[in-house]
Amino acid sequence: MTPTQPPTARSIILFWLPLAATWVMMALEGPFLAAIIARLADPTFNLAAYGVAFAFGILIESPVIMLLSASTALVTDRDSYLKLLRFSNALNVGCTALLLLVLVPPVFNTIMLGLLNLPVEVASLTYGALWILLPWPAAIGYRRFIQGILIRTGRTRLVAIGTVIRLLGMALTALALYALTDLPGAWVGASAMTVGVLAEATAARLMAITTIRELRHGPGLVRADEAPLEYGDIARFYYPLALTSLISLTVQPMLTFFMGRAPMPIESLAVFPVIHALSFLFRALGLSYQEVAIALMGRRAEHFPQLARFAAGLAIAAMAGFALIAFTPLAYFWFQTLSGLSPELTDFAITPTRILILIPALSVLLSLQRGVLVQGRRTRPITVATVIELTMVAAVFTVLGWWFGLVGVVAASFAFTAGRLASVGYLVPQMAKALRAPR
Numbered sequence: 215m216t217p218t219q220p221p222t223a224r225s226i227i228l229f230w231l232p233l234a235a236t237w238v239m240m241a242l243e244g245p246f247l248a249a250i251i252a253r254l255a256d257p258t259f260n261l262a263a264y265g266v267a268f269a270f271g272i273l274i275e276s277p278v279i280m281l282l283s284a285s286t287a288l289v290t291d292r293d294s295y296l297k298l299l300r301f302s303n304a305l306n307v308g309c310t311a312l313l314l315l316v317l318v319p320p321v322f323n324t325i326m327l328g329l330l331n332l333p334v335e336v337a338s339l340t341y342g343a344l345w346i347l348l349p350w351p352a353a354i355g356y357r358r359f360i361q362g363i364l365i366r367t368g369r370t371r372l373v374a375i376g377t378v379i380r381l382l383g384m385a386l387t388a389l390a391l392y393a394l395t396d397l398p399g400a401w402v403g404a405s406a407m408t409v410g411v412l413a414e415a416t417a418a419r420l421m422a423i424t425t426i427r428e429l430r431h432g433p434g435l436v437r438a439d440e441a442p443l444e445y446g447d448i449a450r451f452y453y454p455l456a457l458t459s460l461i462s463l464t465v466q467p468m469l470t471f472f473m474g475r476a477p478m479p480i481e482s483l484a485v486f487p488v489i490h491a492l493s494f495l496f497r498a499l500g501l502s503y504q505e506v507a508i509a510l511m512g513r514r515a516e517h518f519p520q521l522a523r524f525a526a527g528l529a530i531a532a533m534a535g536f537a538l539i540a541f542t543p544l545a546y547f548w549f550q551t552l553s554g555l556s557p558e559l560t561d562f563a564i565t566p567t568r569i570l571i572l573i574p575a576l577s578v579l580l581s582l583q584r585g586v587l588v589q590g591r592r593t594r595p596i597t598v599a600t601v602i603e604l605t606m607v608a609a610v611f612t613v614l615g616w617w618f619g620l621v622g623v624v625a626a627s628f629a630f631t632a633g634r635l636a637s638v639g640y641l642v643p644q645m646a647k648a649l650r651a652p653r
Contacts (some may be wrong), residue, residue, distance in 0.1 A: 220516070220517050220520050221521070222520070223524060226524045227524075229368070229370060230503065230506045230524075231370075232370035233374070234498070234499055236502065237498035237499070237502040238502075239377045239378065239380075239381050241495040241496075241498040242381070243384055243410070243491075244488075244494060245491045245492065245495070247264070247403040247406060247407070248487055249554045250388050250399065250402060250403065250406075251264055251399035251400065251402065252555060254392065254399035255398070256335075256399070257399065258481075259335050259339060260399035260400045260403075261485075261487060262480060262483035262484050263337075264339075264399065264404070264487060265470065265483055265484075265486055265487035265490075266336065267400060267404055268403075269466040269467045270340075270467060271344065271347040271350050273460075273463050273467050274309055274312050274350075275350055275354050275355070276459040276463040277305050277308070277459065278305050278351060278354060279463070280452065280455035280458070281359045281362060282361055282362045282505060283362065283504065283505065283508060284298065284451065285360075285361075285362025285363050285366065286362040286366050286508050286509060287451075287508055287589065288448065289362065291429065292429060292431070293442055294442075294443040297443060297444075297445060297448060298443075298448060299359065301445065301448050303356075305456075306356060309352070310348070310349075313344065313347070313350075313351060316344065322337075322341055323337075330471050330474050331474045331479075333480070336483075342400070346401060346405050347407065347408055350411060353414075353415040354411055354415070356418075356419075357411065357415035357418050360415075360422045361373050363422060363425055363429065364422055364425060365505050365509055366509065367425055375417070375421065376417045379414055379417040380413055380414035380417075381410065383410045383414070384406045384407060384410030385406070387405055387406040387409040387410070388403070388405075391405055451591060451593060452593075454593035454594045454596060454597040455588070455596065455597075457600075458593075458596045458599075458600045461597070461600040461604050462600045462603070465607055465633070466490070469486070469611065469626045469629070472611045472612075472625070472626065472629075473615075474622075476611075476615040476616065476621070476622030476625060477615075478622060478623075482626070485562055485563040485566075485623055486623050486626065488549065488563060492536075492548060493536070493567070493573055493574070496532045496535055496536040496573075496577075497532075497574055499531070499574065500575075500577030500579075500580065500581050501577060501581060502581075503578055503581040504585050505585075507521055507525075507584075507585020507586065507589070508588050508589050511589040513589075515589065515648070518649060521585075522582060525578050525579065525581075525582045529574070529575035529576075532574035532577070532578060533571065533572065535574070536570075536571065540564070540567045540568045540570075540571060541568060541571075545564050549564070565627075566623045566624045566626065566627035569627035572631055573630070573631060576634045580634070580637065580641070583599075583644070584596055584641075586645045586648050586649060587641075587644065592644075592648050595640075595641060596641075599638075599640045599641045599644070602633075602636050602640050603633040603634060605633075606629070606633040606637075607632070607633035609629075610625075610628055610633070611626060611628075611629035614628055614629065
C-alpha cells in the first residue's frame with residue numbers, strides 16, 4: 215500500500231496487529247505483577263501501595279506519553295528529527311525532576327498521608343516503590359519517541375519485538391525477586407516494571423539504528439509546500455497533547471484519592487489495580503489504533519471511511535471479549551485463580567468490573583477521533599475533551615461515593631464510564647469539523 219492508495223481491511227490489520235500486540239503485552243504486565251504481589255506477604259497493603267505508586271508514576275510521566283503520536287506525525291526528515299529529539303529530552307529531564315520533588319519527604323507525606331489519607335503501612339511501601347520507579351519517565355519518553363519514528367516508517371513489527379523484550383525483562387525480574395528475596399510485593403512490582411522499560415528503551419534504540427540513519431541522510435517526507443518544522447510549531451502542536459495526557463492520567467490518582475475517603479477504602483484500593491489491569495487489556499486494542507489512524511489517514515483524511523469501518527468492528531470485538539470475562543464464571547478464574555485475589559476480594563471486584571462494559575468500545579472510538587484531529591494538527595479539542603472527562607469523573611464520584619455512600623471502587627467505575635462517554639460525545643462534532651476542513 216502506498217500513501218495515496220486507500221487501505222484495505224487486510225493492510226490495516228497488518229499495520230495494526232504489531233501495535234495491538236504491543237499494547238496487549240503491556241496490558242498483561244498489570245495482571246502478572248498483581249498475581250505475584252498477591253502471593254507475597256501482606257498482599258492487601260502491597261497491592262494498594264503498588265496501585266498508588268503506579269498511579270503516581272503514570273501521572274508524573276504523563277507529559278512524555280504523547281511523544282509517540284508527536285514523532286509519528288511530525289518526524290519527516292533530519293531537521294524535524296533533531297528538533298523533536300531535543301524537545302523530548304527536555305521533557306524527560308523535567309519529568310524526572312518532578313518525581314524527585316514528590317520524593318522529598320515533606321512533599322511525599324503531605325500528598326500521601328495528608329491528601330490521600332493512606333495508612334502509614336501503605337504510604338511507606340509506596341515511598342520505596344516510587345524511588346524504584348525513578349528511571350521511568352526518561353526511559354518511557356525516549357522509548358516512545360523512537361517508536362513513533364518506527365511507526366512513521368511502517369516498521370511496526372520492531373515495536374512489537376521491543377515489547378517482547380520488555381515483558382521478558384519484567385517477568386524474569388519479578389520471578390527472580392519473588393523466589394530469591396524477601397522484598398515487599400510493591401517493591402518487587404516496581405523493580406520489575408523499571409527493568410522492563412529500561413530494556414525496551416535500549417532495544418528500541420538499537421533496532422532503530424538503520425531507520426534513524428535513513429532519516430538523517432535520506433530525502434525525507436516533507437512536501438515542497440510545507441515550511442520547515444520549528445520549535446514553536448512543536449510546542450503549539452505538543453502542548454495540548456501533553457496537557458491532555460496529564461489531565462487524562464490524573465483520573466487514576468484522583469480516583470485513588472476519592473476511594474481513600476469512600477466506604478471500604480482498603481478493599482477498594484486493593485482491587486482497583488487488578489480491575490484496571492483487566493480493563494486495560496481490552497482497552498489496549500483501542501489505544502493501539504490511534505497511531506494507525508494517524509499514519510494511514512492520509513494528508514486530507516481521504517482514508518477515513520476505511521479506518522472508521524475497521525474501528526467499528528474492532529470496538530464490537532473488544533467489548534465482547536471484555537464481557538466474556540466480566541459476565542461469566544471466567545471472572546472468578548481471572549480474579550481468583552490468575553490474579554491471586556482472595557474469594558472475598560474476588561466477589562468485591564466483579565460488580566465494578568461489569569460496570570466498565572462500555573469502556574473497550576469507547577476507547578476504540580476515542581482513538582479514531584484523536585487520530586483524525588492529530589493528523590489534521592487540531593490538538594486543542596483533544597485537551598478540551600479530556601477536561602470534560604475529568605470533570606465528569608469527579609462530579610459523578612462525588613455524588614455516588616460521598617453523597618450516596620457507594621463503595622469506593624463501584625463509584626469509581628460508574629464515574630470512569632460517565633467521563634469517557636462525555637469525552638467521546640464532545641469529540642463527535644469536533645471530528646466531523648476536522649474531516650470537512652481543507653488541508
